[in-house]
Amino acid sequence: MTETILTNARLVLENELVLGTLVFEGERIVSVDTGRSSLPAAHDLDGDFLAAGLIEMHTDNMEKHFVPRPGVFWPNALAAALAHDAQMAAAGVTTVYDSISCGSIYGHKDYRRAIFPMMIGAIQDGTASGSFRVDHRIHLRCEVPAEDIVADLEPHLASPLVHLASLMDHTPGQRQWRNIEHLKTYNLGSGEKTLEEFESDVAVRMESGPALFARNWPLVVDMLRERNIPLASHDDTTLADVDLAVDAGARISEFPTTPEAARYARACGLRTVAGAPNVVRGGSHSGGVSATELTLGGLLDGLSSDYVPSSLLQAVMLLHNQHGVALPVAMAMVNRNMADMLGLVDRGRIRAGLRADLLRFRMVDGTPVTRTLWCAGERAW
Numbered sequence: 001m002t003e004t005i006l007t008n009a010r011l012v013l014e015n016e017l018v019l020g021t022l023v024f025e026g027e028r029i030v031s032v033d034t035g036r037s038s039l040p041a042a043h044d045l046d047g048d049f050l051a052a053g054l055i056e057m058h059t060d061n062m063e064k065h066f067v068p069r070p071g072v073f074w075p076n077a078l079a080a081a082l083a084h085d086a087q088m089a090a091a092g093v094t095t096v097y098d099s100i101s102c103g104s105i106y107g108h109k110d111y112r113r114a115i116f117p118m119m120i121g122a123i124q125d126g127t128a129s130g131s132f133r134v135d136h137r138i139h140l141r142c143e144v145p146a147e148d149i150v151a152d153l154e155p156h157l158a159s160p161l162v163h164l165a166s167l168m169d170h171t172p173g174q175r176q177w178r179n180i181e182h183l184k185t186y187n188l189g190s191g192e193k194t195l196e197e198f199e200s201d202v203a204v205r206m207e208s209g210p211a212l213f214a215r216n217w218p219l220v221v222d223m224l225r226e227r228n229i230p231l232a233s234h235d236d237t238t239l240a241d242v243d244l245a246v247d248a249g250a251r252i253s254e255f256p257t258t259p260e261a262a263r264y265a266r267a268c269g270l271r272t273v274a275g276a277p278n279v280v281r282g283g284s285h286s287g288g289v290s291a292t293e294l295t296l297g298g299l300l301d302g303l304s305s306d307y308v309p310s311s312l313l314q315a316v317m318l319l320h321n322q323h324g325v326a327l328p329v330a331m332a333m334v335n336r337n338m339a340d341m342l343g344l345v346d347r348g349r350i351r352a353g354l355r356a357d358l359l360r361f362r363m364v365d366g367t368p369v370t371r372t373l374w375c376a377g378e379r380a381w
Helices: 061-066 077-090 107-128 149-156 180-189 195-226 239-248 259-267 276-281 291-296 311-323 327-332 336-342
Strands: 003-012 017-025 028-034 049-052 054-059 093-102 135-143 162-168 231-234 252-254 271-275 302-304 358-364 367-375
Touching: 003 327, 003 358, 054 135, 054 302, 054 311, 054 336, 061 077, 061 093, 061 107, 077 093, 077 107, 077 367, 093 107, 093 149, 093 162, 093 367, 107 135, 107 149, 135 149, 135 195, 149 195, 162 195, 195 231, 195 239, 231 239, 239 259, 252 259, 259 271, 259 291, 271 276, 271 291, 271 336, 276 291, 276 302, 276 311, 291 311, 302 311, 302 336, 311 327, 311 358, 311 367, 327 336
Parallel strands: 003 049, 054 093, 093 135, 135 162, 162 231, 231 252, 252 271, 271 302
Antiparallel strands: 003 017, 017 028, 049 358, 358 367
């Protein structure tokens, strides 16, 4: 195996930022030292940052490549997955949990039922053929009030690539869409529905959603727990939402929408994750609590890119440069903390013996730019 020496790098370690040298061989980090190497084989990183590769636990970005425009379905599933894979690598991500929607309650978005098995198949094919740049895992995004979610889930639960599931309820009037005006802006702004279609859809969903949720929740939770799939709740808004998640055995609270829910989730032992786009934009697009507010209040463990892959690194540097969060602390929210909550003991840190998942980046006019990415020691970007 060839030894790679990276020197003159600003190493983002667990508790400090140091100018130093990192050596990896094969897929493992061999050594981490302060100071510069004078060896002829050393690669001078010109003072660029070198951090552990980013870990993304919840992104629905791949769906955009399967349905790039309303009503347009891309005919080559693997090609769509590869385009998504390249975006994740460009964003500095070395491990991605692709969040795939199982169950649709969005009217015109019923295409999600059709592409659900196609997306899972594409991840399986890309992984089996070694075609991906980075490590992909499946995150089942379970829309509990969906009519056919139990039947849709069942064929895919045995896949060894399924590593996480989240329990969702997007019924209008609660959780993310407790303010229906925000849902109207989202639906009408995307061109997904006319006003008449939106109003009709909301009425149907508000009437049928609670009964479907009550019917499906215990069935879905039991299916996932029987297969030991880790669980996350989603859009916790009230203390009752958190209690429901705890009773289901969830370990993560994704995108809590209120500080009360985030605080209670932490008190109940759940880890909390919010959207990096929320940090970059300065707030939530659906009226939820500010992710920056949660971070500065000590209520947030991790960040997810959700729908914008490049937002992860941007959010880290904004928290550091504009809000005074120490860089090792901010960076932990997209690698070390994520690894811990997902049980990934071999990555997420720059430490001898761990995977050589490494991100080299620099700042250009206030924007972080990925220069090089290594995934398990292999050049990915």
